[in-house]
Amino acid sequence: xxxxxxxxxxxxxxxxxxxxxxxxxxxxxxxxxxxxxxxxxxxxxxxxxxxxxxxxxxxxxxxxxxxxxxxxxxxxxxxxxxxxxxxxxxxxxxxxxxxxxxxxxxxxxxxxxxxxxxxxxxxxxxxxxxxxxxxxxxxxxxxxxxxxxxxxxxxxxxxxxxxxxxxxxxxxxxxxxxxxxxxxxxxxxxxxxxxxxxxxxxxxxxxxxxxxxxxxxxxxxxxxxxxxxxxxxxxxxxxxxxxxxxxxxxxxxxxxxxxxxxxxxxxxxxxxxxxxxxxxxxxxxxxxxxxxxxxxxxxxxxxxxxx
Amino acid sequence: xxxxxxxxxxxxxxxxxxxxxxxxxxxxxxxxxxxxxxxxxxxxxxxxxxxxxxxxxxxxxxxxxxxxxxxxxxxxxxxxxxxxxxxxxxxxxxxxxxxxxxxxxxxxxxxxxxxxxxxxxxxxxxxxxxxxxxxxxxxxxxxxxxxxxxxxxxxxxxxxxxxxxxxxxxxxxxxxxxxxxxxxxxxxxxxxxxxxxxxxxxxxxxxxxxxxxxxxxxxxxxxxxxxxxxxxxxxxxxxxxxxxxxxxxxxxxxxxxxxxxxxxxxxxxxxxxxxxxxxxxxxxxxxxxxxxxxxxxxxxxxxxxxxxxxxxxxxxxxxxxxxxxxxxxxxxxxxxxxxxxxxxxxxxxxxxxxxxxxxxxxxxxxxxxxxxxxxxxxxxxxxxxxxxxxxxxxxxxxxxxxxxxxxxxxxxxxxxxxxxxxxxxxxxxxxxxxxxxxxxxxxxx
Numbered sequence: 001x002x003x004x005x006x007x008x009x010x011x012x013x014x015x016x017x018x019x020x021x022x023x024x025x026x027x028x029x030x031x032x033x034x035x036x037x038x039x040x041x042x043x044x045x046x047x048x049x050x051x052x053x054x055x056x057x058x059x060x061x062x063x064x065x066x067x068x069x070x071x072x073x074x075x076x077x078x079x080x081x082x083x084x085x086x087x088x089x090x091x092x093x094x095x096x097x098x099x100x101x102x103x104x105x106x107x108x109x110x111x112x113x114x115x116x117x118x119x120x121x122x123x124x125x126x127x128x129x130x131x132x133x134x135x136x137x138x139x140x141x142x143x144x145x146x147x148x149x150x151x152x153x154x155x156x157x158x159x160x161x162x163x164x165x166x167x168x169x170x171x172x173x174x175x176x177x178x179x180x181x182x183x184x185x186x187x188x189x190x191x192x193x194x195x196x197x198x199x200x201x202x203x204x205x206x207x208x209x210x211x212x213x214x215x216x217x218x219x220x221x222x223x224x225x226x227x228x229x230x231x232x233x234x235x236x237x238x239x240x241x242x243x244x245x246x247x248x249x250x251x252x253x254x255x256x257x258x259x260x261x262x263x264x265x266x267x268x269x270x271x272x273x274x275x276x277x278x279x280x281x282x283x284x285x286x287x288x289x290x291x292x293x294x295x296x297x298x299x300x301x302x303x304x305x306x307x
Numbered sequence: 308x309x310x311x312x313x314x315x316x317x318x319x320x321x322x323x324x325x326x327x328x329x330x331x332x333x334x335x336x337x338x339x340x341x342x343x344x345x346x347x348x349x350x351x352x353x354x355x356x357x358x359x360x361x362x363x364x365x366x367x368x369x370x371x372x373x374x375x376x377x378x379x380x381x382x383x384x385x386x387x388x389x390x391x392x393x394x395x396x397x398x399x400x401x402x403x404x405x406x407x408x409x410x411x412x413x414x415x416x417x418x419x420x421x422x423x424x425x426x427x428x429x430x431x432x433x434x435x436x437x438x439x440x441x442x443x444x445x446x447x448x449x450x451x452x453x454x455x456x457x458x459x460x461x462x463x464x465x466x467x468x469x470x471x472x473x474x475x476x477x478x479x480x481x482x483x484x485x486x487x488x489x490x491x492x493x494x495x496x497x498x499x500x501x502x503x504x505x506x507x508x509x510x511x512x513x514x515x516x517x518x519x520x521x522x523x524x525x526x527x528x529x530x531x532x533x534x535x536x537x538x539x540x541x542x543x544x545x546x547x548x549x550x551x552x553x554x555x556x557x558x559x560x561x562x563x564x565x566x567x568x569x570x571x572x573x574x575x576x577x578x579x580x581x582x583x584x585x586x587x588x589x590x591x592x593x594x595x596x597x598x599x600x601x602x603x604x605x606x607x608x609x610x611x612x613x614x615x616x617x618x619x620x621x622x623x624x625x626x627x628x629x630x631x632x633x634x635x636x637x638x639x640x641x642x643x644x645x646x647x648x649x650x651x652x653x654x655x656x657x658x659x660x661x662x663x664x665x666x667x668x669x670x671x672x673x674x675x676x677x678x679x680x681x682x683x684x685x686x687x688x689x690x691x692x693x694x695x696x697x698x699x700x701x702x703x704x705x706x707x708x709x710x711x712x713x714x715x716x717x718x719x720x721x722x723x724x725x726x727x728x729x730x731x732x733x734x735x736x737x738x739x740x741x742x743x744x745x746x747x748x749x750x751x752x
Contacts, residue, residue: 013750014746047733050530051530052529052534052733072531073531075530077527078527079526079527082526083522084522084524085518085524086518087321096313097531099313100313100314100531100532101531102531144527145527
């Protein structure tokens, strides 16, 4: 079941087209990566989901019905451009932001206490925001985003400003909330974290969606039948066997363990390759190279800009 | 609580608790009091420098008649000394040299020569003394020539001082005693309060909007609140801050005036607020029965002022003018990234406000002139100018016309500002032009 979907959404500002006919579906209980180069239209789409702006055409669905104004209370949004009132006290400010999301003062207080204890930041409560470091502010901001236990969370570059330790803590929290049933839309330029966290992705470029699907399927789809082989034995023994059937992209001889990067030329299978090798050398490891999200991203976007 | 209520409460409570607000609110009445009291205090301080002025009287009219005062001494000197002194004044014991030529009655000029700058008061004092003496001399001569008994007293009796009491005919023809002075004071005070309020608190709205934009919190907030709600919450919250301040000042003012009255021995009877106003107007009057008379007079004139109408109109124009301008200020705040960029958009907003206060000055002198009329109808100046006219009485149709136009304008302005605001607060790193602002008006939400 899709928790959220956008159907053929378009939006323009004067003569600038920000989104054209973009459709995405976000299955409930998953992490959905919304990717794309700068200026592709991601932020516009996210703002439409948050009802900050309305689409010119197309529709937005939430729980298999059109999204209503009230649904905003069930969404938590951490924008890329974020900040807090510098002169306001941390606790008061978190309370205010929680109440704006529809929590009663008492509920907001209770939830805040839980989070502040978990992150061990109770002592910040009466500090002014300007006394906190950037990373500390980000932590407070993260709490404010998820305080009202939204069903749909939207994180735009959530890890910027965090050190590696805190980044791990945040990732852990995001995955924990997913486990507890939350659905997360995650926008970032950090492709490693996409691989790590996202179940599905959609890639937007130049106002159009150019790719979407489960992360693993997409990486599978963009693989180019390249294998990484580590073996013990003489390269000369296999060289003859392999030429013609495969293209050898790279071979490294260190003396003990040698390695090869091989690409299929026509309709070969990994089984055939193993058979060809195993007769002449001792295989240490044999891996199919699945492209990283980074490679997929660059490949798809570059192709798109050429076409 | 509704979201607009939450925004409003935050705006209100964070501002009210600021040290600067508390200090300003308490200090302002003291500053205002100082502004009125200090100048008159300094004025009342006599010039205590001792000066001796050498007088050479070629005409002999004044000889011996210039009386020295506590600090200013006159010393008549003969011609020989005069010749000696006039070139060495700087090194002499004299502060100045007063030269009266023999033909003073025809030239009507005397000279006061000094090595230093002669204070205005001193010059005035000397001038007065000479005038009085010469007038007296002339008068004595006339009286002597005419040879009429008691002439001097008769002439004195011709001195007159008429006071005008102005009466305004009401629409139904009944006569009401009105006071131009009270009208002017009320008009000035009300117009000025609106002017100050729009300027100070309108800019506070702009600062607030810019703070939200610069701290980047705005996108977080408008994912829970509609931009229009955020803008209106801010505008109304800040208006309440201003009204709180105004209320505190009024209370403090009454307390200060009451306690000041209590300290003054002249008027022991405690009074109502009206009494206080009346008495402070009359504070200069000396004789008791006359003072009582005047108080009665002022009271009846105050009674003729239609206070419910004035206060009603004041609240209306106050709110209308503030909404009109603060929404403009909010739009400007949303359109710019930094304080410096705000200047180019501020100018066109400030100009009509400053212009209005200038027109108001002339409107309280001539409340029914064409300038006062037109600018009390035009919505950008009407809150200030109309307020200055109302204490004098304004025809109902003009008042209603002005109010209707103001309402239409501020509704339109709030709407347009909301549109600009909505787009502006999310625009970063772009230098906004007027053309750009116009474009934002046409964006769909």
